[in-house]
Amino acid sequence: MQLASTGSHSEGRPAGRPVSRQVLADHVYEELLASLMDGRLEPGTAVSIDGTARELDVSPTPVREALARLEHTGMVRRVALKGYRVAPVFTREDFAELMEARLAIEPVNARLACARLTTGHLAELERAVADLKDAPRGPSFAEFRGYLEADERFHRLIAEQTGNQFMVAAYAALGGQIQRFRLFGGVGITDADHAIAEHQAVLDALATGDPEKAAAAMAEHVQKVRGRAIADAPAE
Amino acid sequence: MQLASTGSHSEGRPAGRPVSRQVLADHVYEELLASLMDGRLEPGTAVSIDGTARELDVSPTPVREALARLEHTGMVRRVALKGYRVAPVFTREDFAELMEARLAIEPVNARLACARLTTGHLAELERAVADLKDAPRGPSFAEFRGYLEADERFHRLIAEQTGNQFMVAAYAALGGQIQRFRLFGGVGITDADHAIAEHQAVLDALATGDPEKAAAAMAEHVQKVRGRAIADAPAE
DNA sequence: CATCTTCAGATCCTATAGGACCAGGCACGG
DNA sequence: CCGTGCCTGGTCCTATAGGATCTGAAGATG
Known part of the structure; x- marks a missing residue:
């Protein structure tokens, strides 16, 4: 759909990013990381895979991969079959x-x-x-x-x-x-x-x-x- | 060969539930981790997503998720659009x-x-x-x-x-x-x-x-x- | 009124399909 | 003999489909 891979810049994504040879999961990772750092995602809130995919206009697969990487940083926690949540506030x-x-x-x-x-x-x-x-x-x-x-x-x-x-x-x-x-x-x-x-x-x-x-x-x-x-x- | 058998050494559940439900990606993760630790996967060898999926008789999606987690441990390295390789030998x-x-x-x-x-x-x-x-x-x-x-x-x-x-x-x-x-x-x-x-x-x-x-x-x-x-x- | 059932939606999870790129083998022309 | 082009298989990457499970609310029943 989007992701015009070779050369041509598609209009699917806003703010036409070259994106040419970057893996989509990397983009999702950085986007989520920025959201976490910026406080747009407050601690405790759920991070839905499908929802994030819709929001970023990608399929759930790259979102899943990005979240798997983020989990290891301690910023989000994963419960099997329940999904991801932003790690709770510091005590x-x-x-x-x-x-x-x-x-x-x-x-x-x-x-x-x-x-x-x-x-x-x-x-x-x-x-x-x-x-x-x-x-x-x-x-x-x-x-x-x-x-x-x-x-x-x-x-x-x-x-x-x-x-x-x-x-x-x-x-x-x-x-x-x-x-x-x-x-x-x-x-x-x-x-x-x-x-x-x-x-x-x-x-x-x-x-x-x-x-x-x-x-x-x-x-x-x-x-x-x-x-x-x-x-x-x-x-x- | 593959999973189906409940974890042998992982802590057993309280036995009240058949727990037949477990996330496949976790099994793949454990399997890959064991292979890395056991030396069955020697440093430098490529870890093909599709190949691993065929070997473990699962689809590539859980393999991809497991590898994304493993990458953060330093055991495997990922090159965008090229795949994963077992981290090289220690100098x-x-x-x-x-x-x-x-x-x-x-x-x-x-x-x-x-x-x-x-x-x-x-x-x-x-x-x-x-x-x-x-x-x-x-x-x-x-x-x-x-x-x-x-x-x-x-x-x-x-x-x-x-x-x-x-x-x-x-x-x-x-x-x-x-x-x-x-x-x-x-x-x-x-x-x-x-x-x-x-x-x-x-x-x-x-x-x-x-x-x-x-x-x-x-x-x-x-x-x-x-x-x-x-x-x-x-x-x- | 309280409680249970049912059902619709959301979500997670896995499988499958298909596009793009890369490496290697093979035939063919010089 | 050697270089070039084609083709085939492999791989990565993303999208999509569908099954399974959970949530929550509306409605039925005692």
Whole structure:
């Protein structure tokens, strides 16, 4: 029906995307991921396979494949013969566990990344921090979306710069959850000034080339994030 | 050949229901996972969707879903429009990275698990170590399969006993790879005596209730595993 | 009024069909 | 002998059909 595969751009999809040689399931995956990150899909709501297929104007088969991949990220949960649901909201205990895990993994990433740091890597990190400073920080999601993206990018870059594929995988298992918490934790961006300063401190520590210093800076950042989030926690 | 028979080793249902209803994709997933773990699917070989479907006497749809889940574990790799292939053999560098990651994560797990240890948990760990001692250690895979299973179970139990779902996820991202390395690293089980002693040491340290001791014992174990593997490494 | 039955719709799950692409073999012309 | 074109089979990918199960509401019955 749609999906004019070779060359010709069909009018089936809005916003005529080339789509030429991309698998449809990948598109569905990214679309669902964006919806989850943006908060358009709130925790607890069901994600119907057929419904999503109708909404995106594709058949259920690619949707099924995309959801199978998403399940492994912890963003959606699947119950056999019942369907998929968006993973429930974080409790305070979930948040504590997440920070405990970050505290175990991210300083190690900083230490390893510091040992292999190149000027190119450093430039990327500097760009991320600059984007963090420049990003708008309004109350609505659309306004602080750039901020969250830069924040996540900074941490992900450090994980990737370890050169260790398994540390990247371990961090990736957490990365999505971190953003999801920021969205549904209730508080918006209230600690940007502190957070930016801490990111800058991590960056400076990395630039000195002292791995222990970098690890300490990262550990301090994570601990302070935890502390602020607990202070700002909604009454609930 | 194929399914129809209810799971032999998977936990049985409360027997009240015939449970004839099970999702086919789950069976395919388990079957493929077992094939990967057993070495029946050697690294680098293609995993054809249609071919697997014919072999298991199902349609390609559940196979596609199972492979989408497997991809996220790192056991198979997918190239868009080209299909799935079993992930390539570990290089020496991959192994070093894996051990680096284990060294970052597993001692933390031991420390956290130690803090929340219960008698029930301890009993499970003791059983795992006992199984490790009793397991046959022949040259063929079928013979040391039980050994590998007990080894993996020991480490997984410690991860689960942290009570931290994210540390479990982080470890799970590694767990499968550890077994795969044991299979294709070339060496069979040559260090069982040492490894059993180290597992016992970790268990003892946990039993003392001293978290730092437990972490240290686990770190020593991982480091020694790395050292022995490097010593035994095939010429390549 | 309360409870049970029935039924229509939605959903999940699997099978099947068909289009597009790729690799390899084979005949044919130079 | 060698290169080229054709063809066939294999594979991936998506759409569609149909069976099985669950949900929820309307209607019937005590």
